[in-house]
Amino acid sequence: MTTTTRPSTRASEPAPRPPRRARGGTRATRVLRQSGVVAGLLVFAALTSFPVLVVVLGAFSPESEVLSWPPNFLPSRFTLDNFDGLAARIPIALQSWNSLVFAGVVTASALVLNSLAAYALARIEFRGRIAVFTVLIAIMMVPFQALLVPIYQMVSALGWVNTLAGLVIPRAADVAGIFLLRQFFITLPRDLDSAARIDGAGELRVFWSVILPNAKPALLTMALFHFVGNWNDLLWPLIMTSDSSVRPLTAGLALLTGSATGVAPYGVMMAGSLVAILPLVVLYLLVQRRFIEGVAMTGMKG
Amino acid sequence: MTSTAAGPAYRAPRRLGGGGRRPDNSRQIATRERSRTLRATAFLAPAVAVIVAFVFVPAIVALRLSFTDASGFGEASWIGLDNYATVFTDPATVRAIANTVLYAAMYGPLVIAVGLGAALLLNRRDVPLRGFFRTIIFLPFVISMAVASLAWAFLLDPNLGLIPYWLGGLGIRMGDVFASTTWALPAVTAVAIWKNFGYFMVIFLAGLQGIPRYLYEAAILDGAGAWRRFRAVTLPGLRATMTFVIVFAIIGAFQAFDQIYIMTQGGPDRATETIVYRIYTDGFRDFRMGFASALSYVLLAITLLLGLIQLRVGTKRERDLE
Amino acid sequence: MSTTPQRRRHGVLITAAVALTLAACSAGAGSGDDSDGGDGGTTAVTVWHGFTEADGDVVAQLAEDFNASQDDYEVTIEVNPWNVITDKLLPAISAGNGPDVVVQPADAGEGYVNQGVFVPMDDFYADPENETDTYYPHVVDYGTFDGTHYGVPMAYGPFSVWYNTEMFAAAGITQENLPTTWEEWIAVAEQLTVDENGDGTPEIYGLALADADASFLPSFIQAGGGSVYTDGEVTLDTPQNVETMQWWQDAYEGGWGPTNVDLPEAVDLFKAGKAAMTVIGPWIITGAESVGLDIDVFEMPAGPDGIVTQAAANYWWLTSQADEGATAGAEAFLRYYNSHDSQVLWAEQSFYPPNRTDVTADEIADTPFVGTMIAHTENAYIRLYGLPGGLTDVNAELSTLNTTVSQGGDLASATTETAAAITEILSRFE
Structure with a gap:
């Protein structure tokens, strides 16, 4: 994004942080508190990662050991058979690409459309903005399952079934994303745009050069949610596509649950799960530092 | 402050005009206002077009269906409010509503508390391996519900699962939580919290970035302890975030579907049937699209009521902040 | 406020118009293809x-x-x-x-x-x-x-009975003495059940039979001479059917099988080598192959009124x-x-x-x-053949009854309740 506002952001940061010591307590209590925090995090981490670990280990286990009695945590040997089985059943590379395009395009368009709308709702004091906002929120509360058939009919009437357009356009903007961004935009100090306006900036300039750069964490958060949500979405791509060549990966993996009871190849399913998770973990690793420690929206109100 | 939902149209001009302006400014004010409305319209138009076409219009179609005996195929005839009457008399549907309320009461507060707790822990600067923890703790959110269900079903299977096996080694007998009419709903709720708290954690983390550090520093200088800093600085600083999070938790809770669809299919003995699960089975499996639509609008009414209460409280607070 | 509803109405109209136009175009294109087909294309x-x-x-x-x-x-x-x-x-x-x-x-x-x-x-x-x-x-x-x-x-x-050949051989059961009646079947199941530590939970079940999803209840009732549903009537609540279910409730006390399992779980137990028999269709052959399990098959044993299995x-x-x-x-x-x-x-x-x-x-x-x-x-x-609709709900009701069969409880009253609930469900489809 633009660098124009960077200096001003820095300039208005608060006085340098007081040295750590001032944050209270002796060295002993600090160590104690820190180990408490670490213990809490370890519990969290164990709870969250254990089931995922089971999937990862299962992906490399022989099928006969994925499901066995007594259950194994670690397989007796590691194997890539499940990945061969996966490749034999679904076109992984093609469907991964489809997933990337589907989730990527939805995310990109949602970033643009949602942030424009959120800006209007948060920063322009037009008549009835609360009414528009309220109606949008109300729409969000109609369960998706009730809308699925009418949406399908609409997409079908447009001739978009089994196409990227059908997958993407109905999701090009969404209330949840607008809502999320609005809640962040609204916390940005008013002085920001006033200053820019005094300098003669128009609405689009304020939006682009003042609000957006200061809302990077929120934008990244929304982008991450949209990407992950669409990458993992099941019902939507399954309903909107029938052709395995336009299907995203998660929808393709759904076929692995097997056509009949008792034939589900668990090892292959876990291998497929791993393939589907990996890009998201990598994405998160790339993004997390930025969006959590990114451009902090601090110190502007003082 | 004037009310939000009832008379928003009258609020804006008063604010914009600044109250007691001289009358000769009124035309100027009107022009400025019109220009604001125009600019806002331009900013809103693309997103609203998509939402109108693919959410609003389908919602109207569904509303119309709710007054018919539509099966999802062929002709349907108008039956007035019959579907709505059935919603409150059909025992299975009433049970689903009760289950949903119970689910929401467990899920909502817990997922927010866990998400906030994790965010507060991870927001500290003195945590070693922060990036590592952030990644690990966020993992459940990144994986799909299908994978999460597969993993948990494997771990908790009473006969073949690792957890009952290990507990058995310690002499603890563990039944099948997903097959127990008492424990299935809490178990499904727990998996949903496990899966989703990362979402709330991330929103809280981003929200925490918005709290000016000097406020904490001032509080420390005032001798405020950790709890007081949390009450006096963190929570007020998270107000706008909280509005979003609570509305979202309410919607998420009342629209619980995925984990039930994948893990329990509403069983055992309807113990985990939620409103949306019924909407789904009635609409898609049992040719009762009209009834499913009516049930959707009952759900909308419930969520709207709770959501708008929260939103009204929230936006009022936001305005007080400004 | 004044501009938004109007704009929205416009939006609806525009969207509808676009949708209709495109629908008309695609319909036209579609019929064009069809006529091509008539002219000798495929x-x-x-x-x-x-x-x-x-x-x-x-x-x-x-x-x-x-x-x-x-x-x-x-x-x-x-x-x-x-x-x-x-x-x-x-x-x-x-x-x-x-x-x-x-x-x-x-x-x-x-x-x-x-x-x-x-x-x-x-x-x-x-x-x-x-x-x-x-x-x-x-x-x-x-x-x-x-x-x-x-x-x-x-x-x-x-659906046939599939068994673990190794476990059958170890127990000395051969092709000649495979069970042909429910009594023999349950006797074999008890014989094959292994509970080494005597804690009441077998390490190996003789027979893993799905009960939590009522998979087999309709077949068992039919093999007992009755039915759940016949010619538009719910015929579940008869003394004969209660008797059949009573037989199974008594049989379950032998502790040869798990309770509260659905069909996939029962099959998984069999595939994992934790059950000697299960009842499932031919596709288990692929599943057993994938885990390297040796299996064989015999026909569902006969109930009081003959052999009834589902397909x-x-x-x-x-x-x-x-x-x-x-x-x-x-x-x-x-x-x-x-x-x-x-x-x-x-x-x-x-x-x-x-x-x-x-x-x-x-x-x-x-x-x-x-x-x-x-x-x-x-x-x-075919299980529950001829139901006019509401299969999901009927299955939910039968599952409750089936768990009463497998885990105990008063069958007569449970059957009456279930029959009433199913009648209520089916009344929607009259």
């Missing part, structure tokens, strides 16, 4: 099914062979998970994006027939070239409603979307699919017994088990 026939393993591969191969065998029709197969087919069949057919032919189980058939989604296939059955007289009569009957033929047999998989019965159904050309193409493909040679291939590669009575065990002797299973088809009926 007519497309779209088929949906949910077979994903060996069975799906055979269907794909037969479709390919069929396409290569003639120039008039081109069959396109689209594989969707079964539940997704259910989800989108109605909207897709309403919109003309659905299949011309879809594979669905028999118990789903009547509901779709009543909705007008599935259309009659009397012409197909009337044509002697299609050799429909070689089909099993009771299998054909399940696809017939009010005397009109709808479904064409596609995959009829009888996973899938049929080809022609949908209301199919026009004249697609109907002709569908009929040609189904004739090809159910021809003698195709059925031999189907049996050999999918492990389902063939749909035709004239395929003999000798012809498929190279394929294990399937020859044996041909005989099981005779006594394999």
Whole structure:
């Protein structure tokens, strides 16, 4: 994004942080508190990662050991058979690409459309903005399952079934994303745009050069949610596509649950799960530092 | 402050005009206002077009269906409010509503508390391996519900699962939580919290970035302890975030579907049937699209009521902040 | 406030107009294709099914062979998970994006027939070239409603008892003394149950039978001489049926099997080597192979009123979307699919017994088990056949009753309650 506002952001940061010591307590209590925090995090981490670990280990286990009695945590040997089985059943590379395009395009368009709308709702004091906002929120509360058939009919009437357009356009903007961004935009100090306006900036300039750069964490958060949500979405791509060549990966993996009871190849399913998770973990690793420690929206109100 | 939902149209001009302006400014004010409305319209138009076409219009179609005996195929005839009457008399549907309320009461507060707790822990600067923890703790959110269900079903299977096996080694007998009419709903709720708290954690983390550090520093200088800093600085600083999070938790809770669809299919003995699960089975499996639509609008009414209460409280607070 | 509703109304109008225009265009394009078909091109026939393993591969191969065998029709197969087919069949057919032919189980058939989604296939059955007289009569009957033929047999998989050959050999049970009655069966199950530490939870179950989803309750009731539902009436609440269920409740006290398991869980126990027997269809052959388990099969033992087992019965159904050309193409493909040679291939590669009575065990002797299973088809009926709708809800009610059977409780009152609940559910479909 633009660098124009960077200096001003820095300039208005608060006085340098007081040295750590001032944050209270002796060295002993600090160590104690820190180990408490670490213990809490370890519990969290164990709870969250254990089931995922089971999937990862299962992906490399022989099928006969994925499901066995007594259950194994670690397989007796590691194997890539499940990945061969996966490749034999679904076109992984093609469907991964489809997933990337589907989730990527939805995310990109949602970033643009949602942030424009959120800006209007948060920063322009037009008549009835609360009414528009309220109606949008109300729409969000109609369960998706009730809308699925009418949406399908609409997409079908447009001739978009089994196409990227059908997958993407109905999701090009969404209330949840607008809502999320609005809640962040609204916390940005008013002085920001006033200053820019005094300098003669128009609405689009304020939006682009003042609000957006200061809302990077929120934008990244929304982008991450949209990407992950669409990458993992099941019902939507399954309903909107029938052709395995336009299907995203998660929808393709759904076929692995097997056509009949008792034939589900668990090892292959876990291998497929791993393939589907990996890009998201990598994405998160790339993004997390930025969006959590990114451009902090601090110190502007003082 | 004037009310939000009832008379928003009258609020804006008063604010914009600044109250007691001289009358000769009124035309100027009107022009400025019109220009604001125009600019806002331009900013809103693309997103609203998509939402109108693919959410609003389908919602109207569904509303119309709710007054018919539509099966999802062929002709349907108008039956007035019959579907709505059935919603409150059909025992299975009433049970689903009760289950949903119970689910929401467990899920909502817990997922927010866990998400906030994790965010507060991870927001500290003195945590070693922060990036590592952030990644690990966020993992459940990144994986799909299908994978999460597969993993948990494997771990908790009473006969073949690792957890009952290990507990058995310690002499603890563990039944099948997903097959127990008492424990299935809490178990499904727990998996949903496990899966989703990362979402709330991330929103809280981003929200925490918005709290000016000097406020904490001032509080420390005032001798405020950790709890007081949390009450006096963190929570007020998270107000706008909280509005979003609570509305979202309410919607998420009342629209619980995925984990039930994948893990329990509403069983055992309807113990985990939620409103949306019924909407789904009635609409898609049992040719009762009209009834499913009516049930959707009952759900909308419930969520709207709770959501708008929260939103009204929230936006009022936001305005007080400004 | 004044501008927004107006704009929204405009938006609706514009969207609707765009949708209608595009719909008109695509409809025009579609009919153009059809007329091309009439001029000697190929007519497309779209088929949906949910077979994903060996069975799906055979269907794909037969479709390919069929396409290569003639120039008039081109069959396109689209594989969707079964539940997704259910989800989108109605909207897709309403919109003309659905299949011309879809594979669905028999118990789903009547509901779709009543909705007008599935259309009659009397012409197909009337044509002697299609050799429909070689089909099993009771299998054909399940696809017939009010005397009109709808479904064409596609995959009829009888549920049989599959056992772990190693465990049977260790217990000294041979081909000669396999159980043939419920009493013998349960005795064998108790014999095979292993509880080394004596904690009441066996390490190895003799028989893993699904109870949490009421998979087998209707078959057991039928084998006891009764039924859950007959000719539009709920006939569950009879002393005879209570007696049958009482027999099973007493049998369950032998502790030979797990309770609160559904069908996939029961099969998983068997695959993991934690149960000596389970009841499932022929597709378990693929599953057992994948984990390297040696298995064999025998027919469901007889209840008081004879042998009754269920079948996973899938049929080809022609949908209301199919026009004249697609109907002709569908009929040609189904004739090809159910021809003698195709059925031999189907049996050999999918492990389902063939749909035709004239395929003999000798012809498929190279394929294990399937020859044996041909005989099981005779006594394999469809679970809860003829229900007008509400299958999900009826199953939920029966599951509760089934857990009373497996875990104890007063059966007479539970049966009365369940019967009343099912009557209530079915009253919606009168």
